[in-house]
Amino acid sequence: MQEADFSHKSLARAVVAAATRSGEDITCDHTYVTRWLKGSIPRGNMPQFIADAIGRRLGRQLTIDDIGMGNAAVSAVQPDLGLDFADKPESTARTVTDLWRADLADAETLVRALPDSAAWNAASLRWIVAPPDGELTRSGNQAVGAVDVDMVRSTTDAFSMLDGKFGGGHARRALIQYLHTDVRPMLDGKYSDDVGRQLHSAVAEALLLAGWMSYDSGLHGIGQRYLIQALRMTQAAGDRLLGGSILSAMSHQATFLGRYQDAATLARAAYTGPGLALGPTMAAQFRAMEARALARLGDERGCDLALVEAELNPGYSAELGDLTPR
Incomplete structure (x- = not known):
């Protein structure tokens, strides 16, 4: 708020505008902002609207982790999170971020969920018939290059070796932590179309491994979700x-x-x-x-x-x- 030069009232207005842009009609005034600053975590999509409002003023994309409200995504997680084959790559990036966070918090709704047959069928059909995505050029804060993509691939290979030697339950949580901490900022970073495609392909491989490790651990619901999002990442990368x-x-x-x-x-x-x-x-x-x-x-x-x-x-x-x- 200080960096964006927001007062309580001006932030409240910006949050209402962010919600309106997303097609939601909400109530928000300066008293809401006061409660947030005292530690209250709003429900529903409000944390994302706050991040969008502040990020719009600052000229960069912010996540709910950046504004200290990451735990809100766990408490408000929906049972169908990760089952959709999204229309846009940006939506997929937000979905996998929410999945990683919820997984690390042991969100029962997802971690112990059973697979959904309709989601398998819908994702496979969408992947076959969906038109190619547009350019993946992004203009975020963190510069991402080919070396960063190689780092993701090498780290995934290391986890794959551990999976093969000790089984999926050994380092599954460490892989998810790595993706959430190190890879998430890359997806929101600054990169060319070519690097973006390589990055999405590398993240798809990591998600495939996360899916296998979850499957091996008996966590079939979240394993299915990782595989569906991995498939959507390959669509963005053009990696058939x-x-x-x-x-x-x-x-x-x-x-x-x-x-x-x-x-x-x-x-x-x-x-x-x-x-x-x-x-x-x-x-x-x-x-x-x-x-x-x-x-x-x-x-x-x-x-x-x-x-x-x-x-x-x-x-x-x-x-x-x-x-x-x-």
């Missing part, structure tokens, strides 16, 4: 092959949970969606994943056909043909 890998992971999770028809559909989307970017090895994996789901459905003919497709592919291997769990 990584998107296929994420759909394959969704298929694996769906089969494990007994959602066999969903699993088959997701595997087909994984195979279809990447188009010309799909190489022989990944094509074989996606067909094998489809066969795995069809086998559990009792569809012998469909399973045989999918396996034949995998075996006819030059990338097929005994490992890819293994239909046992991960």
Whole structure:
């Protein structure tokens, strides 16, 4: 408030204007501001309106963590957070920030939630048919370059190694903490379109790993949400092959949970969606994943056909043909 030269009354007016821009009609006056300064945390979308109002005056984007109201997002978290395939990359960045925060706070609504079949189907369809996003150029405060993207990838690789050696439950929380503390500011930073695409691809890989580690830990609801947001990140990055890998992971999770028809559909989307970017090895994996789901459905003919497709592919291997769990 001091930096933006806001009085109690002028901030209240700016918050009302921020809410109006978001399509909400709220009541706010100087007494509300006084309560906030004494430590009161408002409910609903009010913390975001405050951050938007102050950020607009300062000429930079602020989060609710920046204004000291991050805990409000946990108390006001909605059960459907993270299940939508957002229209804009900016919405996805806000969603993953809220997911990371809620996960670290052990928000029961999300952490112990069960997966939603409709969300899998909606996300896979949106990913296949949605038009490409526009430029990802951003003008935030923190400069982000190729070295920063490499750092995200290298850190994700390190967590992946720990996951492979000790299981998903070992360092899952540390990965989420890293994403929330170090990666979140990058998404709101300053970068070119090319760097932005690389960054979103790198974050998608990290979210894919978070999804796997959550799945391995039995936290299927939040695992599903990480995978859906990872898929949306690949849309922004234009990384169709990584998107296929994420759909394959969704298929694996769906089969494990007994959602066999969903699993088959997701595997087909994984195979279809990447188009010309799909190489022989990944094509074989996606067909094998489809066969795995069809086998559990009792569809012998469909399973045989999918396996034949995998075996006819030059990338097929005994490992890819293994239909046992991960």
